[in-house]
Structure formats: C-alpha cells, structure tokens
Amino acid sequence: MESVIVALDVTNLVAAKQIIQQLDSQDKPTIKVGMELFYAAGVEVITWLQQQGYPIFLDLKLHDIPNTVEKAAFQLGKLNVQYLTVHALGGQTMMTAAVNGLAAGARQAGIEPPKLLAVTELTSISPAMLVNEQHVSLSMDKQVVSLAQLAAKSGAAGVICSPQEVVALRMALPASFLLVTPGIRPAGSATGDQQRVMTPAQAAQAGSSAIVVGRPITQASNPAFAYRQIVKEWTSHE
Ligand SMILES: O=C(O)c1cc(=O)[nH]c(=O)n1[C@@H]1O[C@H](COP(=O)(O)O)[C@@H](O)[C@H]1O
Numbered sequence: 614m615e616s617v618i619v620a621l622d623v624t625n626l627v628a629a630k631q632i633i634q635q636l637d638s639q640d641k642p643t644i645k646v647g648m649e650l651f652y653a654a655g656v657e658v659i660t661w662l663q664q665q666g667y668p669i670f671l672d673l674k675l676h677d678i679p680n681t682v683e684k685a686a687f688q689l690g691k692l693n694v695q696y697l698t699v700h701a702l703g704g705q706t707m708m709t710a711a712v713n714g715l716a717a718g719a720r721q722a723g724i725e726p727p728k729l730l731a732v733t734e735l736t737s738i739s740p741a742m743l744v745n746e747q748h749v750s751l752s753m754d755k756q757v758v759s760l761a762q763l764a765a766k767s768g769a770a771g772v773i774c775s776p777q778e779v780v781a782l783r784m785a786l787p788a789s790f791l792l793v794t795p796g797i798r799p800a801g802s803a804t805g806d807q808q809r810v811m812t813p814a815q816a817a818q819a820g821s822s823a824i825v826v827g828r829p830i831t832q833a834s835n836p837a838f839a840y841r842q843i844v845k846e847w848t849s850h851e
Pocket residue numbers: 620622647672674698732734735736737773774795796797807825826827828829
C-alpha cells in the first residue's frame with residue numbers, strides 16, 4: 614500500500630486537476646476521492662486520475678442495510694479503484710455484503726476487486742463524544758479494536774482509524790491487516806474539525822500502514838512542497 618495518501622477534497626474536476634498538476638509527483642501516490650469530489654465530478658474524475666496513473670481510494674463511507682450496500686458495492690466494484698470505504702458501525706452482515714458486492718462487480722468487469730476498508734470511529738469524534746453522544750462505555754481504544762475485529766471477520770482488508778489507536782490495534786489484529794490513518798497534522802498546522810490527531814512521524818512510529826492527508830496539502834500555498842515534506846517526515850520514521 615502507498616504510504617502517504619492524498620485526500621483530494623476539492624469542489625470540482627477543474628480544481629482536482631489543478632492540485633494534481635501542482636503536485637506533479639513522480640511517485641504517483643494513491644489519491645483519495647471522497648464524497649465532495651465524487652458527488653461533483655462522478656466517474657469522470659476517477660477515469661481522469663486513472664489515465665494519469667494514480668491508484669484510487671474511493672471514500673464513500675457506505676452505511677445502509679446490507680442489500681443496498683451490496684448493490685452499491687457491485688456498481689463501484691466495476692470502477693477499477695483500489696480501495697472502498699464503509700462504516701464498520703453498519704455491522705458484520707453489511708460489511709460482508711460490501712465485500713461480496715465488490716467481488717461480483719469486479720468479476721463482471723474482469724478486474725481485481727477493490728479492498729474494503731471499514732471506518733471505525735471517525736477521527737472527528739473525541740473520547741468525550743463517544744461517551745456523551747454515542748453512549749459507548751468502552752474506551753476509544755477498546756471500541757476501535759472491537760470494530761476492527763468485526764471488520765476483519767467480515768472480510769475487510771483493513772480499517773480507517775486514528776493513529777492514536779494503532780498500537781492497540783497492532784496487538785489485536787494480524788500484521789497484514791491495514792491500519793489507514795487520517796487525522797494527520799504536521800506540527801503547527803490547524804487541527805480544524807479533527808479530534809484524534811498525530812503528526813506524520815508519530816503515525817509512522819505507531820505503526821500506521823498509511824496516512825491520509827487532505828487540507829495540510831490541498832490548502833497549502835505550495836501543495837507540492839507540503840506533500841514532499843510530509844513524505845519526508847513519514848519515511849524518516851517508518
Ligand atoms: O474515511 C476517511 O478517510 C476518514 C475517516 C476518518 O475517521 N477521518 C477522516 O478525516 N477521514 C477522511 O480523511 C481526510 C482528512 O482530511 P484532512 O483533515 O483535511 O487532512 C478527509 O477526506 C476525511 O473524509
């Protein structure tokens with residue numbers, strides 16, 4: 614898996630092309646296309662990125678009844694993307710339905726299926742919110758480990774979590790299970806809506822499989838420089 618994933622959270626195809634051209638990256642990092650860009654630009658942006666040689670992480674965070682998720686995943690399984698997200702809180706049956714849908718869609722298109730990544734607790738949720746809003750009595754670590762174990766049982770290839778839970782997750786799950794961590798903030802940058810953050814170096818030290826970085830790159834005055842600095846920090850501690 615590529616180590617630094619760029620979250621291309623921009624409004625439209627033109628803005629997406631601008632960032633990618635500014636990045637001008639020889640190492641072709643995995644690009645995360647999320648709800649904002651996919652709802653605006655649809656499959657066209659996926660196709661364009663693929664033509665430029667970028668692997669795609671399609672982050673649509675499916676969360677619905679199993680039948681609906683399976684049928685949505687079937688459609689998305691035909692797009693030749695490398696990763697797709699669902700919410701682990703949708704349950705084991707829903708996650709397994711997603712895996713099956715992706716496999717069936719990919720089979721019909723004659724391609725490899727995307728790997729399923731299950732979002733555990735969003736990195737915008739603080740430990741206090743877990744207790745006060747979700748009424749979960751487990752600690753954040755235990756809740757995330759429990760959701761990750763469910764995701765593993767369901768056939769997901771990994772989870773999305775905060776780097777703060779990676780040490781606990783590594784003890785509980787097979788080494789091959791992917792721990793993909795957003796909530797990354799280089800020292801001194803604004804946390805914004807993120808609650809459970811770490812720097813790229815801290816995430817690497819903790820044992821993240823890959824980090825997801827959006828605004829610290831896309832909103833930088835020089836996105837290419839910001840990207841290179843983050844890669845440098847990540848690789849020096851890997
Ligand atoms: O699924 C995700 O990628 C995701 C899960 C999560 O718990 N937290 C989280 O921030 N993300 C995504 O990771 C990216 C983080 O963006 P920045 O906060 O701008 O670096 C966004 O595209 C989020 O949608």
